[in-house]
Amino acid sequence: MRAKLVEAGVLTFSKAGFNGCSVQDITEAAGVPKGSFYNHFESKEALGAAALEHYWADGSCETLKILDERAGSPKGRLKQYFEDSLVAMSEKDFTCGCLIGNMAAEQSDHSPVIAAQLSAIFANWSRRIGACIRQAQEAGEIQSTTDAEMLATFVLNAWEGALQRARIEKGERPLRQFIDVLFTQLLH
Known part of the structure:
Protein backbone atom coordinates (compact mmCIF):
# COMPACT_ATOMS: atom_id res chain seq x y z
CA MET A 1 0.00 0.00 0.00
CA ARG A 2 2.94 2.34 0.72
CA ALA A 3 4.22 1.83 -2.82
CA LYS A 4 0.78 2.64 -4.24
CA LEU A 5 0.69 5.85 -2.25
CA VAL A 6 4.18 6.86 -3.42
CA GLU A 7 3.29 6.19 -7.06
CA ALA A 8 0.03 8.10 -6.68
CA GLY A 9 1.95 10.91 -4.99
CA VAL A 10 4.35 11.20 -7.93
CA LEU A 11 1.48 11.34 -10.43
CA THR A 12 -0.74 13.65 -8.39
CA PHE A 13 2.06 16.07 -7.44
CA SER A 14 3.21 16.12 -11.08
CA LYS A 15 -0.25 17.00 -12.37
CA ALA A 16 -1.66 19.24 -9.65
CA GLY A 17 1.38 20.39 -7.71
CA PHE A 18 2.02 19.82 -4.04
CA ASN A 19 -0.33 22.57 -2.89
CA GLY A 20 -2.90 21.78 -5.57
CA CYS A 21 -3.83 18.39 -4.16
CA SER A 22 -4.94 16.91 -0.88
CA VAL A 23 -4.26 13.67 0.91
CA GLN A 24 -7.75 12.65 -0.23
CA ASP A 25 -6.75 13.23 -3.89
CA ILE A 26 -3.67 11.06 -3.41
CA THR A 27 -5.50 8.22 -1.66
CA GLU A 28 -8.20 8.26 -4.34
CA ALA A 29 -5.53 8.07 -7.05
CA ALA A 30 -3.91 5.16 -5.18
CA GLY A 31 -7.26 3.44 -4.68
CA TRP A 56 14.60 10.20 -8.91
CA ALA A 57 15.40 6.51 -8.48
CA ASP A 58 12.75 5.25 -10.89
CA GLY A 59 12.47 7.76 -13.69
CA SER A 60 14.84 10.69 -13.72
CA CYS A 61 17.88 8.63 -12.88
CA GLU A 62 17.00 6.27 -15.72
CA THR A 63 17.24 9.04 -18.29
CA LEU A 64 20.67 10.00 -16.96
CA LYS A 65 22.14 6.57 -17.75
CA ILE A 66 23.30 7.84 -21.13
CA LEU A 67 25.76 10.10 -19.28
CA ASP A 68 27.30 7.12 -17.49
CA GLU A 69 27.92 5.03 -20.61
CA ARG A 70 31.54 4.64 -21.59
CA ALA A 71 30.92 4.06 -25.29
CA GLY A 72 30.85 7.04 -27.61
CA SER A 73 31.71 10.67 -27.22
CA PRO A 74 31.14 12.14 -23.74
CA LYS A 75 30.08 15.47 -25.24
CA GLY A 76 27.78 13.60 -27.63
CA ARG A 77 26.20 11.71 -24.72
CA LEU A 78 25.65 14.95 -22.85
CA LYS A 79 24.00 16.55 -25.86
CA GLN A 80 21.85 13.45 -26.41
CA TYR A 81 20.69 13.61 -22.79
CA PHE A 82 19.38 17.14 -23.27
CA GLU A 83 17.90 16.36 -26.69
CA ASP A 84 16.07 13.34 -25.23
CA SER A 85 14.80 15.49 -22.36
CA LEU A 86 13.54 18.09 -24.85
CA VAL A 87 11.64 15.35 -26.73
CA ALA A 88 10.12 14.09 -23.46
CA MET A 89 8.86 17.58 -22.62
CA SER A 90 7.50 18.00 -26.13
CA SER A 108 11.82 24.56 -1.08
CA ASP A 109 10.92 27.62 1.04
CA HIS A 110 8.23 25.84 3.03
CA SER A 111 9.47 22.34 3.76
CA PRO A 112 12.91 21.56 5.18
CA VAL A 113 12.23 17.84 4.61
CA ILE A 114 11.49 18.32 0.91
CA ALA A 115 14.29 20.89 0.53
CA ALA A 116 16.80 18.38 1.94
CA GLN A 117 15.61 15.70 -0.48
CA LEU A 118 15.83 18.16 -3.38
CA GLY A 130 29.98 16.90 -14.12
CA ALA A 131 31.50 13.45 -14.63
CA CYS A 132 30.43 13.52 -18.29
CA ILE A 133 31.82 17.05 -18.73
CA ARG A 134 35.11 15.97 -17.12
CA GLN A 135 35.35 13.02 -19.52
CA ALA A 136 34.73 15.36 -22.44
CA GLN A 137 37.42 17.73 -21.16
CA GLU A 138 39.89 14.84 -20.81
CA ALA A 139 39.03 13.67 -24.34
CA GLY A 140 39.65 17.18 -25.71
CA GLU A 141 36.00 17.58 -26.77
CA ILE A 142 35.48 20.54 -24.42
CA GLN A 143 38.23 23.14 -24.34
CA SER A 144 37.13 24.90 -21.16
CA THR A 145 39.35 24.21 -18.16
CA THR A 146 36.66 25.43 -15.76
CA ASP A 147 35.98 22.93 -13.00
CA ALA A 148 33.58 20.29 -14.36
CA GLU A 149 31.44 20.27 -11.20
CA MET A 150 30.99 24.03 -11.34
CA LEU A 151 30.10 23.85 -15.04
CA ALA A 152 27.64 21.05 -14.31
CA THR A 153 25.92 23.03 -11.57
CA PHE A 154 25.61 26.03 -13.88
CA VAL A 155 24.32 23.84 -16.73
CA LEU A 156 21.71 22.19 -14.50
CA ASN A 157 20.54 25.54 -13.12
CA ALA A 158 20.21 26.93 -16.65
CA TRP A 159 18.38 23.80 -17.82
CA GLU A 160 15.83 24.07 -15.02
CA GLY A 161 15.23 27.71 -15.94
CA ALA A 162 14.80 26.79 -19.60
CA LEU A 163 12.27 24.11 -18.60
CA GLN A 164 10.22 26.69 -16.73
CA ARG A 165 10.24 29.03 -19.73
CA ALA A 166 9.25 26.16 -22.06
CA ARG A 167 6.28 25.43 -19.80
CA ILE A 168 5.27 29.08 -19.79
CA GLU A 169 5.61 29.43 -23.57
CA LYS A 170 4.29 25.90 -24.29
CA GLY A 171 7.05 25.38 -26.81
CA GLU A 172 10.58 24.15 -27.29
CA ARG A 173 12.24 27.49 -28.06
CA PRO A 174 13.83 28.00 -24.59
CA LEU A 175 15.11 24.41 -24.52
CA ARG A 176 16.47 24.64 -28.06
CA GLN A 177 18.20 27.93 -27.17
CA PHE A 178 19.70 26.30 -24.09
CA ILE A 179 21.08 23.37 -26.10
CA ASP A 180 22.40 25.62 -28.87
CA VAL A 181 24.18 28.04 -26.52
CA LEU A 182 25.48 25.23 -24.32
CA PHE A 183 27.14 23.34 -27.16
CA THR A 184 28.22 26.22 -29.40
CA GLN A 185 29.34 28.73 -26.76
CA LEU A 186 29.90 27.22 -23.34
CA LEU A 187 31.00 23.64 -23.96
CA HIS A 188 32.91 23.96 -27.21
Missing part, protein backbone atom coordinates in the same frame (compact mmCIF):
# COMPACT_ATOMS: atom_id res chain seq x y z
CA VAL A 32 -6.74 3.14 -0.92
CA PRO A 33 -8.80 4.36 2.05
CA LYS A 34 -7.81 7.82 3.28
CA GLY A 35 -7.32 6.54 6.83
CA SER A 36 -4.59 4.18 5.69
CA PHE A 37 -2.42 7.08 4.50
CA TYR A 38 -1.26 7.87 8.02
CA ASN A 39 -0.25 4.26 8.63
CA HIS A 40 2.52 4.82 6.08
CA PHE A 41 3.30 8.55 6.21
CA GLU A 42 3.18 11.01 9.07
CA SER A 43 2.28 13.83 6.70
CA LYS A 44 1.79 14.89 3.10
CA GLU A 45 5.26 16.44 3.37
CA ALA A 46 6.76 13.03 4.24
CA LEU A 47 5.01 11.56 1.20
CA GLY A 48 6.39 14.44 -0.89
CA ALA A 49 9.95 13.55 0.10
CA ALA A 50 9.31 9.85 -0.57
CA ALA A 51 7.73 10.67 -3.94
CA LEU A 52 10.80 12.71 -4.93
CA GLU A 53 13.13 9.91 -3.89
CA HIS A 54 11.08 7.39 -5.90
CA TYR A 55 10.84 9.67 -8.93
CA GLU A 91 5.58 14.74 -25.81
CA LYS A 92 3.90 16.16 -22.68
CA ASP A 93 2.98 19.34 -24.60
CA PHE A 94 5.27 21.29 -22.27
CA THR A 95 3.04 20.66 -19.27
CA CYS A 96 3.82 19.02 -15.93
CA GLY A 97 7.56 19.47 -16.25
CA CYS A 98 9.95 17.66 -13.98
CA LEU A 99 8.69 16.77 -10.50
CA ILE A 100 12.06 17.82 -9.09
CA GLY A 101 11.87 21.31 -10.58
CA ASN A 102 8.20 21.64 -9.72
CA MET A 103 8.75 20.71 -6.08
CA ALA A 104 11.80 22.98 -5.87
CA ALA A 105 9.74 25.94 -7.05
CA GLU A 106 6.78 25.12 -4.86
CA GLN A 107 8.14 23.70 -1.62
CA SER A 119 19.32 19.24 -2.35
CA ALA A 120 20.53 15.64 -2.39
CA ILE A 121 18.94 15.03 -5.80
CA PHE A 122 20.42 18.18 -7.35
CA ALA A 123 23.87 17.33 -5.94
CA ASN A 124 23.71 13.83 -7.43
CA TRP A 125 22.40 15.16 -10.75
CA SER A 126 25.19 17.75 -10.93
CA ARG A 127 27.83 15.11 -10.13
CA ARG A 128 26.62 12.92 -13.00
CA ILE A 129 26.60 15.78 -15.48
Whole structure:
Protein backbone atom coordinates (compact mmCIF):
# COMPACT_ATOMS: atom_id res chain seq x y z
CA MET A 1 0.00 0.00 0.00
CA ARG A 2 2.94 2.34 0.72
CA ALA A 3 4.22 1.83 -2.82
CA LYS A 4 0.78 2.64 -4.24
CA LEU A 5 0.69 5.85 -2.25
CA VAL A 6 4.18 6.86 -3.42
CA GLU A 7 3.29 6.19 -7.06
CA ALA A 8 0.03 8.10 -6.68
CA GLY A 9 1.95 10.91 -4.99
CA VAL A 10 4.35 11.20 -7.93
CA LEU A 11 1.48 11.34 -10.43
CA THR A 12 -0.74 13.65 -8.39
CA PHE A 13 2.06 16.07 -7.44
CA SER A 14 3.21 16.12 -11.08
CA LYS A 15 -0.25 17.00 -12.37
CA ALA A 16 -1.66 19.24 -9.65
CA GLY A 17 1.38 20.39 -7.71
CA PHE A 18 2.02 19.82 -4.04
CA ASN A 19 -0.33 22.57 -2.89
CA GLY A 20 -2.90 21.78 -5.57
CA CYS A 21 -3.83 18.39 -4.16
CA SER A 22 -4.94 16.91 -0.88
CA VAL A 23 -4.26 13.67 0.91
CA GLN A 24 -7.75 12.65 -0.23
CA ASP A 25 -6.75 13.23 -3.89
CA ILE A 26 -3.67 11.06 -3.41
CA THR A 27 -5.50 8.22 -1.66
CA GLU A 28 -8.20 8.26 -4.34
CA ALA A 29 -5.53 8.07 -7.05
CA ALA A 30 -3.91 5.16 -5.18
CA GLY A 31 -7.26 3.44 -4.68
CA VAL A 32 -6.74 3.14 -0.92
CA PRO A 33 -8.80 4.36 2.05
CA LYS A 34 -7.81 7.82 3.28
CA GLY A 35 -7.32 6.54 6.83
CA SER A 36 -4.59 4.18 5.69
CA PHE A 37 -2.42 7.08 4.50
CA TYR A 38 -1.26 7.87 8.02
CA ASN A 39 -0.25 4.26 8.63
CA HIS A 40 2.52 4.82 6.08
CA PHE A 41 3.30 8.55 6.21
CA GLU A 42 3.18 11.01 9.07
CA SER A 43 2.28 13.83 6.70
CA LYS A 44 1.79 14.89 3.10
CA GLU A 45 5.26 16.44 3.37
CA ALA A 46 6.76 13.03 4.24
CA LEU A 47 5.01 11.56 1.20
CA GLY A 48 6.39 14.44 -0.89
CA ALA A 49 9.95 13.55 0.10
CA ALA A 50 9.31 9.85 -0.57
CA ALA A 51 7.73 10.67 -3.94
CA LEU A 52 10.80 12.71 -4.93
CA GLU A 53 13.13 9.91 -3.89
CA HIS A 54 11.08 7.39 -5.90
CA TYR A 55 10.84 9.67 -8.93
CA TRP A 56 14.60 10.20 -8.91
CA ALA A 57 15.40 6.51 -8.48
CA ASP A 58 12.75 5.25 -10.89
CA GLY A 59 12.47 7.76 -13.69
CA SER A 60 14.84 10.69 -13.72
CA CYS A 61 17.88 8.63 -12.88
CA GLU A 62 17.00 6.27 -15.72
CA THR A 63 17.24 9.04 -18.29
CA LEU A 64 20.67 10.00 -16.96
CA LYS A 65 22.14 6.57 -17.75
CA ILE A 66 23.30 7.84 -21.13
CA LEU A 67 25.76 10.10 -19.28
CA ASP A 68 27.30 7.12 -17.49
CA GLU A 69 27.92 5.03 -20.61
CA ARG A 70 31.54 4.64 -21.59
CA ALA A 71 30.92 4.06 -25.29
CA GLY A 72 30.85 7.04 -27.61
CA SER A 73 31.71 10.67 -27.22
CA PRO A 74 31.14 12.14 -23.74
CA LYS A 75 30.08 15.47 -25.24
CA GLY A 76 27.78 13.60 -27.63
CA ARG A 77 26.20 11.71 -24.72
CA LEU A 78 25.65 14.95 -22.85
CA LYS A 79 24.00 16.55 -25.86
CA GLN A 80 21.85 13.45 -26.41
CA TYR A 81 20.69 13.61 -22.79
CA PHE A 82 19.38 17.14 -23.27
CA GLU A 83 17.90 16.36 -26.69
CA ASP A 84 16.07 13.34 -25.23
CA SER A 85 14.80 15.49 -22.36
CA LEU A 86 13.54 18.09 -24.85
CA VAL A 87 11.64 15.35 -26.73
CA ALA A 88 10.12 14.09 -23.46
CA MET A 89 8.86 17.58 -22.62
CA SER A 90 7.50 18.00 -26.13
CA GLU A 91 5.58 14.74 -25.81
CA LYS A 92 3.90 16.16 -22.68
CA ASP A 93 2.98 19.34 -24.60
CA PHE A 94 5.27 21.29 -22.27
CA THR A 95 3.04 20.66 -19.27
CA CYS A 96 3.82 19.02 -15.93
CA GLY A 97 7.56 19.47 -16.25
CA CYS A 98 9.95 17.66 -13.98
CA LEU A 99 8.69 16.77 -10.50
CA ILE A 100 12.06 17.82 -9.09
CA GLY A 101 11.87 21.31 -10.58
CA ASN A 102 8.20 21.64 -9.72
CA MET A 103 8.75 20.71 -6.08
CA ALA A 104 11.80 22.98 -5.87
CA ALA A 105 9.74 25.94 -7.05
CA GLU A 106 6.78 25.12 -4.86
CA GLN A 107 8.14 23.70 -1.62
CA SER A 108 11.82 24.56 -1.08
CA ASP A 109 10.92 27.62 1.04
CA HIS A 110 8.23 25.84 3.03
CA SER A 111 9.47 22.34 3.76
CA PRO A 112 12.91 21.56 5.18
CA VAL A 113 12.23 17.84 4.61
CA ILE A 114 11.49 18.32 0.91
CA ALA A 115 14.29 20.89 0.53
CA ALA A 116 16.80 18.38 1.94
CA GLN A 117 15.61 15.70 -0.48
CA LEU A 118 15.83 18.16 -3.38
CA SER A 119 19.32 19.24 -2.35
CA ALA A 120 20.53 15.64 -2.39
CA ILE A 121 18.94 15.03 -5.80
CA PHE A 122 20.42 18.18 -7.35
CA ALA A 123 23.87 17.33 -5.94
CA ASN A 124 23.71 13.83 -7.43
CA TRP A 125 22.40 15.16 -10.75
CA SER A 126 25.19 17.75 -10.93
CA ARG A 127 27.83 15.11 -10.13
CA ARG A 128 26.62 12.92 -13.00
CA ILE A 129 26.60 15.78 -15.48
CA GLY A 130 29.98 16.90 -14.12
CA ALA A 131 31.50 13.45 -14.63
CA CYS A 132 30.43 13.52 -18.29
CA ILE A 133 31.82 17.05 -18.73
CA ARG A 134 35.11 15.97 -17.12
CA GLN A 135 35.35 13.02 -19.52
CA ALA A 136 34.73 15.36 -22.44
CA GLN A 137 37.42 17.73 -21.16
CA GLU A 138 39.89 14.84 -20.81
CA ALA A 139 39.03 13.67 -24.34
CA GLY A 140 39.65 17.18 -25.71
CA GLU A 141 36.00 17.58 -26.77
CA ILE A 142 35.48 20.54 -24.42
CA GLN A 143 38.23 23.14 -24.34
CA SER A 144 37.13 24.90 -21.16
CA THR A 145 39.35 24.21 -18.16
CA THR A 146 36.66 25.43 -15.76
CA ASP A 147 35.98 22.93 -13.00
CA ALA A 148 33.58 20.29 -14.36
CA GLU A 149 31.44 20.27 -11.20
CA MET A 150 30.99 24.03 -11.34
CA LEU A 151 30.10 23.85 -15.04
CA ALA A 152 27.64 21.05 -14.31
CA THR A 153 25.92 23.03 -11.57
CA PHE A 154 25.61 26.03 -13.88
CA VAL A 155 24.32 23.84 -16.73
CA LEU A 156 21.71 22.19 -14.50
CA ASN A 157 20.54 25.54 -13.12
CA ALA A 158 20.21 26.93 -16.65
CA TRP A 159 18.38 23.80 -17.82
CA GLU A 160 15.83 24.07 -15.02
CA GLY A 161 15.23 27.71 -15.94
CA ALA A 162 14.80 26.79 -19.60
CA LEU A 163 12.27 24.11 -18.60
CA GLN A 164 10.22 26.69 -16.73
CA ARG A 165 10.24 29.03 -19.73
CA ALA A 166 9.25 26.16 -22.06
CA ARG A 167 6.28 25.43 -19.80
CA ILE A 168 5.27 29.08 -19.79
CA GLU A 169 5.61 29.43 -23.57
CA LYS A 170 4.29 25.90 -24.29
CA GLY A 171 7.05 25.38 -26.81
CA GLU A 172 10.58 24.15 -27.29
CA ARG A 173 12.24 27.49 -28.06
CA PRO A 174 13.83 28.00 -24.59
CA LEU A 175 15.11 24.41 -24.52
CA ARG A 176 16.47 24.64 -28.06
CA GLN A 177 18.20 27.93 -27.17
CA PHE A 178 19.70 26.30 -24.09
CA ILE A 179 21.08 23.37 -26.10
CA ASP A 180 22.40 25.62 -28.87
CA VAL A 181 24.18 28.04 -26.52
CA LEU A 182 25.48 25.23 -24.32
CA PHE A 183 27.14 23.34 -27.16
CA THR A 184 28.22 26.22 -29.40
CA GLN A 185 29.34 28.73 -26.76
CA LEU A 186 29.90 27.22 -23.34
CA LEU A 187 31.00 23.64 -23.96
CA HIS A 188 32.91 23.96 -27.21
